[in-house]
Amino acid sequence: MDHLDRLENQSIFILREAYKKFDKLGVLWSMGKDSTVLLWLARKAFFGRVPFEAVHIDTTFKFQEMYAYREKYAKEWNLNLIVGVNQDAINRGINYKNNDPVTVCHELKTVGLQQMIAVKKWNGLIVGIRRDEDGTRAKEKFFSPRNIDFEWDYKDQPPELWNQFQSDYDKDTHVRIHPLLEWSEIDVWRYVQRENLPVVDLYFAKNGKRYRTLGCQPITKPVESNADTVEKIIEELKNTKISERVGREQDHSQRYAMQKLRAKGYM
Amino acid sequence: MATLSQTKVAGSDTQTHNAAEEALRIVFVGHVDHGKSTLVGRILYETHSVLPSKIKYVEEICKDKGMKFEYAFLLDALEEEQDQGITIDVSQVVFKTARRAYRVIDAPGHKEFLKNMISGASGADVAILLIDAEEGLREQSKRHATILSLLGIKKIVVVINKMDLVGYKKEVYDTLKTATSRHLASLKLTAKEFVPLSAYEGENLVTKSSKMPWYEGLAFLPLLDSLDRAALSVDKPLRFPLQDVYKFDKQRIFAGRIESGKISAGDEVLFLPSGKTGTVKSIEKWHAPIQTTAAAGESVGFTLTDQIFVERGEVVCHSASKPEQAQSFLAHIFWMGSQHLEKGAKCLLKLTTQDIECTVDAILKVINSSTLEEVAAASRQVAKNEVAEIILSAKKPVIFDTFDVIEETGRFVLVSDRQVRGGGIILKRAETYSAI
Numbered sequence: 001m002d003h004l005d006r007l008e009n010q011s012i013f014i015l016r017e018a019y020k021k022f023d024k025l026g027v028l029w030s031m032g033k034d035s036t037v038l039l040w041l042a043r044k045a046f047f048g049r050v051p052f053e054a055v056h057i058d059t060t061f062k063f064q065e066m067y068a069y070r071e072k073y074a075k076e077w078n079l080n081l082i083v084g085v086n087q088d089a090i091n092r093g094i095n096y097k098n099n100d101p102v103t104v105c106h107e108l109k110t111v112g113l114q115q116m117i118a119v120k121k122w123n124g125l126i127v128g129i130r131r132d133e134d135g136t137r138a139k140e141k142f143f144s145p146r147n148i149d150f151e152w153d154y155k156d157q158p159p160e161l162w163n164q165f166q167s168d169y170d171k172d173t174h175v176r177i178h179p180l181l182e183w184s185e186i187d188v189w190r191y192v193q194r195e196n197l198p199v200v201d202l203y204f205a206k207n208g209k210r211y212r213t214l215g216c217q218p219i220t221k222p223v224e225s226n227a228d229t230v231e232k233i234i235e236e237l238k239n240t241k242i243s244e245r246v247g248r249e250q251d252h253s254q255r256y257a258m259q260k261l262r263a264k265g266y267m
Numbered sequence: 268m269a270t271l272s273q274t275k276v277a278g279s280d281t282q283t284h285n286a287a288e289e290a291l292r293i294v295f296v297g298h299v300d301h302g303k304s305t306l307v308g309r310i311l312y313e314t315h316s317v318l319p320s321k322i323k324y325v326e327e328i329c330k331d332k333g334m335k336f337e338y339a340f341l342l343d344a345l346e347e348e349q350d351q352g353i354t355i356d357v358s359q360v361v362f363k364t365a366r367r368a369y370r371v372i373d374a375p376g377h378k379e380f381l382k383n384m385i386s387g388a389s390g391a392d393v394a395i396l397l398i399d400a401e402e403g404l405r406e407q408s409k410r411h412a413t414i415l416s417l418l419g420i421k422k423i424v425v426v427i428n429k430m431d432l433v434g435y436k437k438e439v440y441d442t443l444k445t446a447t448s449r450h451l452a453s454l455k456l457t458a459k460e461f462v463p464l465s466a467y468e469g470e471n472l473v474t475k476s477s478k479m480p481w482y483e484g485l486a487f488l489p490l491l492d493s494l495d496r497a498a499l500s501v502d503k504p505l506r507f508p509l510q511d512v513y514k515f516d517k518q519r520i521f522a523g524r525i526e527s528g529k530i531s532a533g534d535e536v537l538f539l540p541s542g543k544t545g546t547v548k549s550i551e552k553w554h555a556p557i558q559t560t561a562a563a564g565e566s567v568g569f570t571l572t573d574q575i576f577v578e579r580g581e582v583v584c585h586s587a588s589k590p591e592q593a594q595s596f597l598a599h600i601f602w603m604g605s606q607h608l609e610k611g612a613k614c615l616l617k618l619t620t621q622d623i624e625c626t627v628d629a630i631l632k633v634i635n636s637s638t639l640e641e642v643a644a645a646s647r648q649v650a651k652n653e654v655a656e657i658i659l660s661a662k663k664p665v666i667f668d669t670f671d672v673i674e675e676t677g678r679f680v681l682v683s684d685r686q687v688r689g690g691g692i693i694l695k696r697a698e699t700y701s702a703i
Contacts, residue, residue, distance in 0.1 A: 012566040013524045047553045138358045159386035164617045168685045243318045
């Protein structure tokens with residue numbers, strides 16, 4: 001069994017645990033490479049289906065290419081797509097011109113998700129975060145509880161031994177399930193290559209620049225790159241000295257920004 | 268052996284480039300302040316596994332705090348951790364060497380966070396026990412060694428750290444090596460290797476240190492490269508704990524992960540505890556090459572030639588090599604709950620995909636996991652961070668193997684008040700105790 005096989009088998013096991021343990025389950029799909037791999041793994045786990053809702057918390061500031069991709073693959077992969085927008089915040093004028101990125105991310109993503117949970121009553125949410133993305137994500141668990149206020153108690157997390165995950169909580173708690181936790185950025189691309197998965201074109205270099213991660217357009221910057229194929233991206237990542245989320249302004253706007261965002265419920 | 272330049276070149280990739288070889292999972296354990304995070308941080312630094320931006324970020328934090336560069340901050344991401352200089356929760360990070368990638372688990376050394384250490388250590392192939400050359404074996408070093416033995420982690424490397432503080436003296440190293448070997452032997456553990464080093468000064472880390480010419484073994488990273496991953500239990504009897512049964516269309520697919528052995532189309536299989544049988548018609552995967560056999564570690568599905576009705580919690584096996592089936596068994600457990608575990612307590616036993624209510628039938632022995640001394644038997648309760656030998660009686664038959672036969676089906680967790688509060692391994696069935 002090689003490295004990708006092991007990761008795939010582990011993710012499938014976790015997805016099947018989540019499907020068994022939570023009666024109201026959703027998977028967050030941002031149209032990025034990670035959550036797309038996650039949907040693919042769900043189809044692997046459930047023999048071609050995604051048997052729960054695919055949720056896009058839409059800040060309305062995404063790239064046009066991402067919306068087009070969403071429509072195409074939601075149909076092709078037969079997804080039960082749910083789109084959530086924090087219309088109230090948008091009406092109040094929350095945007096990247098008026099507010100700092102941490103505030104906008106909190107309002108449009110975290111609060112937007114809270115509103116959807118209140119309606120949909122999901123008790124399990126599958127999220128495609130990886131430990132190598134950020135120091136606080138490195139401390140995540142596979143099954144990670146969030147209380148009614150969405151708080152992450154990172155100082156007192158349930159122990160996870162031998163693939164036994166704690167899934168039984170009161171009704172106001174939801175559990176974030178993280179099947180990709182042990183994957184690294186290059187693993188994701190190797191898997192995209194192996195499985196021949198479609199990804200948004202923005203990942204591929206044009207005119208010497210490409211997007212390494214995809215977020216909201218106003219605060220996501222491309223990196224210098226000539227990698228215009230999956231193979232070249234993998235080669236590039238073998239030698240890069242630049243962190244994956246360097247182009248994401250919300251991470252760098254203040255010290256411990258991710259810890260602060262995540263403690264309040266950010267993905 | 269790797270030279271400095273070779274290792275630097277090979278380690279200069281920030282991510283895995285050997286796609287085929289699986290990462291080795293290593294956990295760093297030991298007493299608080301004995302330098303686990305510093306060692307891991309220094310390794311990340313030496314293998315170029317942290318990005319320049321992260322180093323700059325830590326430089327700025329250290330400058331603001333008025334301290335010299337702290338390698339541990341490359342891991343301890345939480346504000347509280349950096350303020351207090353301790354690891355609160357496990358971080359998992361990756362570094363790579365000439366041979367392969369390593370998934371590193373930096374376990375907290377403080378007693379208060381033992382639960383986090385156990386959680387982190389349970390998935391490791393190799394454990395590194397760090398001991399401060401000045402302080403020697405301390406309470407948490409011993410406690411962590413006990414936990415390693417209970418978790419079944421057999422590959423242990425002992426690092427005698429902070430050799431710079433004792434003038435790189437051979438005598439200090441030899442004395443600690445003897446004391447540690449003796450302690451590990453009392454736990455039926457054997458260290459594969461001992462390495463003297465200074466994490467902060469980077470001595471004996473990547474290449475052999477000129478300050479310790481008396482040391483004859485490998486430097487730390489080349490030593491890690493010489494170790495192999497814990498093997499999957501492919502050659503043991505089939506144990507396929509049923510995770511779920513899917514009926515998305517006309518087919519009924521039995522899904523799960525193979526814990527040990529192999530399953531093939533055409534096999535006659537037995538489901539326990541129901542005793543139902545069937546013939547495997549096909550091995551099912553989606554969007555993957557067709558296969559007629561699947562083995563330990565694979566998450567697969569299978570179909571049967573004739574329909575039977577079984578649920579999650581059954582264990583699929585071959586009738587010629589059945590697992591144990593009993594309602595009562597003897598186990599070693601470690602307790603993580605703040606409330607004591609008492610005789611007569613009711614818990615939920617989770618073993619593979621079985622969830623079964625059980626009762627603590629007897630507490631035979633309670634051991635202080637640090638001193639290894641037996642706590643007065645009269646106490647009849649297991650306190651937080653203690654280890655005990657108990658008899659558990661389940662409401663229904665439990666399907667298991669003893670831990671020494673098949674680890675994957677010989678270990679369990681105990682849930683009480685919906686929290687995972689204990690973990691343990693099964694020593695043997697207990698015939699003489701009747702189920703309650």
